[in-house]
Amino acid sequence: MSLNMQSVLKQSLERHFDLFAEHVHPQWLRVLRTIGFDRVYTRAEGPYLFDDQNRRYLDFMSGWGLFNFGRNHPDIKQALSDIIASDFPGWIAFDTPALASVLARELTRRTPNGLEKVYFCNSGTEGVEAAIKFARVTTGKERIIHLKKAFHGLTTGALSVNGDDSFRAGFGSLLPSAEVPLNDLDALERALAVGDAAAFIFEPIQGKGVLIPQEGYLRGAQELCRKAGALLICDEVQTGMGRTGKFFGFEWEEGLDPDIIVLSKALSGGYVPVGAVISRTSIYNKVFSSMERSMVHATTFSMGNLAMTAGLASLETLKDYNLLEKAELLGRQFRDGLEAMKPRFEFIKDIRQRGLMIGIEFGEPRAFDLKAGWTLTHGLDKNLFTQAVTIPLFDDHRILTQVAGHNIDVLKLLPPLIIGEEDIRYFLGAFEQCMIRLHKFPGPVWEIARKLGKYAVTASR
Ligand SMILES: Cc1ncc(COP(=O)(O)O)c(C=O)c1O
Numbered sequence: 096m097s098l099n100m101q102s103v104l105k106q107s108l109e110r111h112f113d114l115f116a117e118h119v120h121p122q123w124l125r126v127l128r129t130i131g132f133d134r135v136y137t138r139a140e141g142p143y144l145f146d147d148q149n150r151r152y153l154d155f156m157s158g159w160g161l162f163n164f165g166r167n168h169p170d171i172k173q174a175l176s177d178i179i180a181s182d183f184p185g186w187i188a189f190d191t192p193a194l195a196s197v198l199a200r201e202l203t204r205r206t207p208n209g210l211e212k213v214y215f216c217n218s219g220t221e222g223v224e225a226a227i228k229f230a231r232v233t234t235g236k237e238r239i240i241h242l243k244k245a246f247h248g249l250t251t252g253a254l255s256v257n258g259d260d261s262f263r264a265g266f267g268s269l270l271p272s273a274e275v276p277l278n279d280l281d282a283l284e285r286a287l288a289v290g291d292a293a294a295f296i297f298e299p300i301q302g303k304g305v306l307i308p309q310e311g312y313l314r315g316a317q318e319l320c321r322k323a324g325a326l327l328i329c330d331e332v333q334t335g336m337g338r339t340g341k342f343f344g345f346e347w348e349e350g351l352d353p354d355i356i357v358l359s360k361a362l363s364g365g366y367v368p369v370g371a372v373i374s375r376t377s378i379y380n381k382v383f384s385s386m387e388r389s390m391v392h393a394t395t396f397s398m399g400n401l402a403m404t405a406g407l408a409s410l411e412t413l414k415d416y417n418l419l420e421k422a423e424l425l426g427r428q429f430r431d432g433l434e435a436m437k438p439r440f441e442f443i444k445d446i447r448q449r450g451l452m453i454g455i456e457f458g459e460p461r462a463f464d465l466k467a468g469w470t471l472t473h474g475l476d477k478n479l480f481t482q483a484v485t486i487p488l489f490d491d492h493r494i495l496t497q498v499a500g501h502n503i504d505v506l507k508l509l510p511p512l513i514i515g516e517e518d519i520r521y522f523l524g525a526f527e528q529c530m531i532r533l534h535k536f537p538g539p540v541w542e543i544a545r546k547l548g549k550y551a552v553t554a555s556r
Pocket residue numbers: 159218219220221223246247248249298302330331332333334359360
């Protein structure tokens with residue numbers, strides 16, 4: 096073969112940004128350049144990325160939450176190498192893929208409420224599409240109720256249940272849906288009373304803003320749905336696979352018994368895209384109700400050997416390295432460290448954490464000069480304040496973090512579950528430094544924010 100991957104990588108590095116801008120996504124490159132995140136990464140190991148100058152970065156974004164096991168986990172890599180080396184046949188289409196059966200059995204063993212059937216797809220949004228279709232055919236109703244600020248993916252069906260208008264703008268009419276505020280059972284009851292709802296879809300912790308439902312809200316929602324004949328779809332795309340310290344995020348609330356669970360992201364092991372829609376047999380029987388309908392919902396790449404192997408190896412890794420317990424323990428260390436800082440820093444308003452899904456919310460301070468800084472940045476751009484935290488974390492400390500959504504003053508941390516205590520200490524030290532500098536107004540950090548804000552205002556014109 097004339098293709099030599101080493102030389103492809105070497106050549107691509109020579110025109111790294113230009114090639115991307117020419118042929119992939121120039122606007123995204125503009126974003127990266129504006130916030131100074133335009134680095135060239137050449138190697139990755141566990142929670143660390145290394146750039147072309149061999150500088151090490153601590154990755155607390157985990158690729159939007161998919162690297163629960165860190166990057167290039169040796170056990171997952173080995174399992175994938177083994178299945179490739181075996182020449183085991185896949186995607187025969189007219190057969191019953193063996194690895195899919197084993198992974199489905201393993202997943203259903205982990206659902207506390209005994210959901211028995213698994214439909215495999217290739218991403219979170221594709222899983223949500225399937226869940227919407229399954230709910231519609233099962234109930235004979237069309238509308239899906241979702242929460243404000245919900246995020247379930249960006250294909251057309253999933254976009255219909257997105258709780259942020261900025262994602263929907265410009266894409267025309269979508270599926271019938273209804274939005275209700277989080278923690279408001281009366282609003283949900285009113286939406287269900289219309290009588291046309293096929294399902295209520297929720298994230299156990301909302302990724303946008305890291306919002307944790309009040310205890311009892313989801314149980315109440317379940318009761319209302321059961322009464323109204325609507326299904327309960329639990330989107331575990333981000334919260335599943337141990338992210339919150341339990342296998343599924345919904346296990347934090349007792350008595351929850353969703354009808355459909357969607358899993359993706361970390362099930363990939365950080366290697367092979369995969370999605371899984373776990374549902375009751377009664378739902379399966381409605382969708383695939385006859386032999387004629389046995390292909391009524393399907394996709395070419397479903398149940399691929401590499402994806403199934405990545406899923407099996409991910410489940411094993413979670414168990415072998417006690418990652419559920421570890422996520423809970425390490426999460427508490429983050430919380431304790433951040434709580435200890437809170438009285439010293441007026442900008443820290445709230446800390447929300449379950450396992451290693453962590454949100455730090457900032458709020459308007461009391462001190463007059465700091466208030467001026469807050470007002471200035473929010474006047475320029477509502478996302479700016481938290482960028483004034485992510486940028487120095489990245490620039491000065493080489494820690495990759497993210498703002499938890501549009502117009503939200505929340506810094507979000509999704510570290511891999513395999514991080515060490517020294518990584519937490521490093522983050523806490525770096526975050527403290529950023530807070531000390533932000534609590535001096537005016538100052539260099541504010542200068543960055545002001546410049547960025549000016550740019551945002553010009554760009555939006
Ligand atoms: C809760 C949730 N659901 C669905 C999705 C969509 O998944 P994907 O990006 O794989 O389409 C995401 C992605 O971030 C998510 O966080």
